[in-house]
Amino acid sequence: MSDLEQRLRAAIRAIADEPDVPVPPRPAVTARRPWLIRYAVPALAALAVLVAVFAIGLPPVDHRPAAGADAAFLPDELAGLSLLTATVSDAPLGQPAMAVLDQGNLGSTWGSSQVVVIAADGRTYRRLDLAEQRGTVGDDSEWLHAPTSLSPDGRLVAIGDRRRSSTPDIVVLDLVTGQRRAYPLAQPSTYRLLGWSPNGRTLAILTSAGADPDSYGTAPGSEADLVLLDLATGLFATVQKALTESDGHHCFTGDGRTIAAGTYTDQGPAVALYPVDGSAPRTLPLTGEWHLIGCAPDGSLLVTTSPEVDPELRLVSATDGAVLRDTRLPQPVSNALAWRSANGPILYAPSWLTEGGTGRVLAAPFDGPVTTLSTADEGWFSRVTVLELAADLAGDAVPTSAGPERGLWPLWARVVAGVIAMLAAAVSVLRRRIASNGRAG
């Protein structure tokens, strides 16, 4: 151990040992009531409401199906989530999607966190209910939605599985029609969606045997296989076996022949390059605090600095790591969402990288000024934690302020509206009777 590490260790021990920590008396706890008793009253109440609504038979709310669009649009401001947004299962988009986003805050018990898709018209919003259903409660007791990956053309979305199933599958959902296809994995395993090939025919995943994912999702274990799923045939093909795991960014290079993976070696950050034909991988070391955030259409790699230092952006050669282009950024970014050109990435600058600031979608050309295409406020219902764009559509997307159009109200909302209407009618009748009795008396 170096002298420096010894100093660090001593300092950390001193800091951790600073507080005087008296041990208080054991906390007094009471046994929980049996679950049946705890939930009986709310369940009965919910049942009564449902019976009342079905008894009165609510008329359907007028719902216009989403219209197709010739041009692609991106909302200039991402609308906050709403409990009244229809689901894709109930009302498919009827057109490709421009974006998929995780929105809201911790937990989803009361719909405070949703997975939302925005159509290519920039105004039609839907809840991606299947991704919410395939989530699970994390170790911190908060709900984690299943991860998603949007195809380059925006028509399909791959949905992961956090449910710790012994027979996991990948579901690919057609957002235009609502049709879905499941691709079961051959053996109990966990997997992580990495992304689509540029032609949209292949999906890359990391997978490892065993159905026990870590607490942060369906991430593989310490060793994982890099696997390609052919969407047409449903066949899985292993590209590389027993990789040292990596939780960094992954992307297909522009020609679709290699998968680049942000990784870490003992010497520091690096990019691992895995040819999809199974030939020997190679590692490209990065200097300092740089890390991979995207793959450019021309085959070069996009890297940025870690959030703790001044944000910068670089294009580096995938051959030898040489710096090709370099620019500064107004705020830290997490990943590339799409490309306007080989020198013009569209980037996501999430609010959580700027300590509560506004989240932004930025067009950041290396040969021009950075412009904001879309924003997401850091509000309770508008915070966007994960954002994906349809790569083929977003490059030409035009910002729009139209919408949001949220479709048919979900069933529970119609139920509540029905109950309120019934109660209002009952109160009105009662008041009239009381008034007429008063006059008669």
Next chain:
Amino acid sequence: MNEARQRAPGEVYAHEYAGLVRLAYVTTGSLAAAEDVVQDVFADWFRLDGDRRDEIREPAAYLRRAVLSRCTSWVRRRVLERRHAAAPALTPPASDAPSQADIAAVRAALRRLTPRQRAAVFLRYYLDLPEAQVAAELACRPGTVKSLLHRSLTRMKDVLGE
């Protein structure tokens, strides 16, 4: 660790409480929050019936994971509520206690680390856990621990002037 399974709940509480508070303190940067978190974790643990508690083979590791999970939620909520920036204070509870240069520098560096990086540093350099066990406690992969520690140490070396 096997003898820990034999310990009575009260003994585990007395033995592990202070260490867990220190872990939560380094992770959250707040002694008050650390005490709340650890109290809550123990309250939940005591609520487990005897059989379920006996199934936990390593109470210390189980409790550490529970504390780290709650610390993560606490910090996430604090950031969401904007009452705290992403860098909790980690100020010494004993006011005006003289600090050596290294301690002051490392304290400054810790302020700039994420809670997860802090937890990794504590588990590795305070509890001397091997990287594989740190990964298990943080419920992440060993490579992630390497990344967390590398970034943390780089930052601390910077402030120590190396």
